[in-house]
Amino acid sequence: MRFLTATALIALTATGAIAADWKEDYQVLKFGILSGENEKDRIARYTPFEEYLERELGVEVEIFTAGNYDGVIQAMAADQIEFAFLGSSSYAAAYTATEGGVEPLLSRLQNDGSTGYFSIIVTRCDSGLNDLASLEGKVLAFADPDSTSGYAVPYFNLSKEVDPKTYFSAIPFSGAHEAGVVGVVNGTFDAAATYMTNETNGIIPRMVTKGMIDEGVACPIWKSPEITSGPFTARANLPEGLKQDMKKAMMDVVEKDPAAFKEMTGGEDSTQKDWIEVDHSRYEWIVAMRDWLKKERRSGS
Numbered sequence: 001m002r003f004l005t006a007t008a009l010i011a012l013t014a015t016g017a018i019a020a021d022w023k024e025d026y027q028v029l030k031f032g033i034l035s036g037e038n039e040k041d042r043i044a045r046y047t048p049f050e051e052y053l054e055r056e057l058g059v060e061v062e063i064f065t066a067g068n069y070d071g072v073i074q075a076m077a078a079d080q081i082e083f084a085f086l087g088s089s090s091y092a093a094a095y096t097a098t099e100g101g102v103e104p105l106l107s108r109l110q111n112d113g114s115t116g117y118f119s120i121i122v123t124r125c126d127s128g129l130n131d132l133a134s135l136e137g138k139v140l141a142f143a144d145p146d147s148t149s150g151y152a153v154p155y156f157n158l159s160k161e162v163d164p165k166t167y168f169s170a171i172p173f174s175g176a177h178e179a180g181v182v183g184v185v186n187g188t189f190d191a192a193a194t195y196m197t198n199e200t201n202g203i204i205p206r207m208v209t210k211g212m213i214d215e216g217v218a219c220p221i222w223k224s225p226e227i228t229s230g231p232f233t234a235r236a237n238l239p240e241g242l243k244q245d246m247k248k249a250m251m252d253v254v255e256k257d258p259a260a261f262k263e264m265t266g267g268e269d270s271t272q273k274d275w276i277e278v279d280h281s282r283y284e285w286i287v288a289m290r291d292w293l294k295k296e297r298r299s300g301s
Contacts, residue, residue, distance in 0.1 A: 021239070021241065022238075022239040022241050022242040022245075023057075023058065023059055025239075026059065026082065026238075026239075026242060027059055027060065028059065028060045028061070028062060029053070029057065029059055029060070029061050029062070029082050029083070029242075029246075030061075030062045030063075030064045030075075030080070030081040030082055030083075031050075031053075031061070031062075031063065031064065031081060031082065031083040031084060031085070032063075032064040032065070032066070032072035032075055032076065032081045032083070032084035032085070033046055033063065033064070033065060033072070033084070033085050034069050034072055034084075034085065034086065034087060034090060034147075035065070035066065035067060035068055035069060035071075035144065035175070035176045036143075036176060036177045036178070036203075037176065037177065037178050037206075038176070038178060039065050041210065042063075042065055043063055043065065045263055045264055045267070046063050046263075046264050047063070048257070048259060048260035048263050048264070049253065049257075049260045049261070049263070049264040050062070050063055051260070052249075052253055052256070052257040052260045053246075053249055056249040056252070056256070057245060057246070057249060064080075064081045064084075067175075068144055068146075068175060069087075069090045069093075069144045069145070069146035069147060070093075070144075070145070070146055072084050072086070072090070073086075073090060073093050073094045073097055073146060074097070076094050076098065076101075076102060076233070076235060077094065077097045077098045077101070079235065079237070081235075082234065082235055082238055082242070083232065083233065083234050083235075083246060084232075084233050085230070085232055085233075086230045086231060086232075086233050087146075087147060087148040087149065087230035088148040088227060088228050088229070088230045088231075088283055088286045089146055089147060089148035089151070089152040089153070089230075089286055089289075089290060090146045090147070090148065090230065091104060091230055091231055091233055091283055091286070092283055092286040092287040092289075092290045093146045093290065094233065095280070095283070095287060096287065096290070098235075098236075100236065100280075101235060101236050101237065102233050102234070102235060102236055103233065103234050103235070103236045103243070103280070104231030104232070104233050104278045104279060104280060104282070104283065105231060105232050105233065105234055105243065105246070105247050105250070105277070105278070106231060106232045106247060106250055106251070106275040106276065106277060106278060107228070107229045107230065107231045107232070107275065107276055107278045107282070108229040108265070108272050108275065108276075109272065109273055109274040109275060109276045110197060110198075110201075110271050110272055110273065111271045111272070111273045112198065112271070114197075114198075114226075115228065115229050115276060116226040116227050116228050116229050117149065117195055117196065117197045117202075117226070117227055117229060118149070118195065118196050118197070118223050118224050118225075118226060118227060119148070119149035119150070119153040119154045119157075119193060119194070119195055119223070119224035119227060120149075120193070120194060120195065120196050120202070120220040120221075120222060120223050120224070121135075121140070121154065121191050121192070121193055121220065121221055121222040122180075122181055122184055122191060122192050122193075122194055122203075122204065122218050122219065122220055122221070123135075123184060123190065123191045123218070123219060123221050124184055124185060124187075124217060124218065124219070125216055125217060125218065125219040126217075127190070129190060129191060129221065130219075130221050131221055131222070132158075132161065132162070132221075132222055135167075135168065135190065135191055136162075136167055136168075137167075137168070137169050138168060138169060138190035138191060139168065139169055139170045139171075139172070139189050139190045139191070140164070140168045140170075140171050140189070140190065140191045140192070140193065141171070141172050141173065141174040141180045141183055141184075141188075141189040141191070141192040141193070142154070142155065142171060142172070142173050142174070142180075142192075142193050143173065143174055143175070143176060143177050143179075143180050143192070143193060143194060144173060144175060144176065145173065147177070148227055148230060148286065149177075149193070149194065149195035149224070149227060150177055150180070150193050150194055150195065151173075151193065152286070152289060152290060152293060153224050153225075153227055153289075154193040154222075154224060155193075155293065156289050156292065156293060157224050157225070159296070172189075174189070174192060177194045177195065177203045178203065178207060178212065180192030180193065180194055181194055181203060181204065181207060181212075181213065181218055182207075182212065182213070184218060185213050185217055185218055191221070196220065196223075197271055198271065200269070200271065201266065201269050201270070201271040204218050204220070205269050206266060206267075206269050209267070209268060209269055228282055228283065228285075228286070231278050231282075231283070232250060232275075234246065247277075250275060251274075251275050254273075254274055254275070
């Protein structure tokens, strides 16, 4: 019995040492966030979470931003950042670019129990453009080639009804969700693809709260089937102890630092209540959809 107790103690001590070893090689951790909103607001929303992680993990943590989604994806592929908050399509892009070198850890759980969101097409409420038929010959802006709700899902689903390349007069990329909505409000685009979680949470209410647009000026006129929420993603080649410590810190932030959790998930407009654990199987259909889109672009049809 004494031998077993001593052995167990040695094993526990060794396990603890192994778990802590990652800090020797990763004294600075970087996590990427996508360009869904302007850089200043992105950094402001995630700074309390960054500070929380530094307290929990005991290492320096840095926020990584890029001008487009691909910048974050390529940073992961080049081992320049360790973690990233990705959409479903950008996760699929990273999975393909790294040949399976990324690993989804957690995704979002909303107050209503849902674990997804929707792509929407937005127009000015006073434009008279209120359905897909009215958009024929108009300019529809997509957000970014690696955006799930801002490009992949709407293009894929619209293609079941029309040929986007010929049905619309132009289908440019705005570069970001907010830029697309602002373009609609200012008359640069007739419509823009973006996202919503429910009637009170999404890009439009967030931009109203931030004072970027007036309430009642932008209206959704089309909604996709539900999209699986994107994952908080790790590089697969990271030490298992680091991935598990980060996952635990992420899950604990809900109770340990509710203010940071609320801010990073949308501030006053947040409807997220927790995280759920996920794996790659949840996103296989997104990988398949992106493969279809790639073939579609190559065919030029």
